[in-house]
Amino acid sequence: MNRPVIRETPTSLPGFRLWPGALDAAAQKTLMDQVLAAAETAPFYRPVTPGGRPFSVEMTGMGSLAWVSDRAGYRYQPTHPVTGQPWPPMPQTLLDLWDALTGWPAPPDACLVNLYRGEARMGLHQDRDEADLTAPVLSVSLGDTAVFRIGPAEGGKTHGLKLASGDVCALMGPARLARHGIDRLLTGSSQLVPGGGRINLTLRRAL
DNA sequence: GAGTTCCA
DNA sequence: ATAG
Known part of the structure; x- marks a missing residue:
């Protein structure tokens, strides 16, 4: 990355790690441009749940696999559901960020790109469609600040925190x-995303 | 606004 | 049935 991470904020949930401002303005802009370039070939689309209800977020992906949802269920697949083309490659900056922050010995093979605009939101859920549930999930926020909610796997009290660009x-x-x-x-709260809104990049090991 | 439960 |  252009700039090393400055600090890690302690959180009350063991294993949840937060690096506020990990990406400076220049790194955010570079990454934003890379995502927009990827979206030229892999356009944002609106998935539906298995029950056929549309998501309020729009999605695309990068890397060898990306998560999709449709009437057939949840899964990772190697191609864009609308174009049928392979996902664009994962930017090297994201692979470097994964190495630097997680230290996980294997690189991420999936980057889900979620676009939030207006009233878009994401209900409380667990990421459990990956083959290896011990590999970390890394999330990068770009654009408008969002209120993120997190709580224990077993259920119980959650708490909200703001995630800002970078x-x-x-x-x-x-x-x-x-x-x-x-x-x-x-x-x-940010002008980074053209037309406004927030883009979240979620790096995972799907396989 | 936060948290729980239900529905499909 | 689902991250609705």
């Missing part, structure tokens, strides 16, 4: 299966 967080170890979601955006 913040990076991880679910690892005992927090790997933590319940988490996005309550709402603070619309207009």
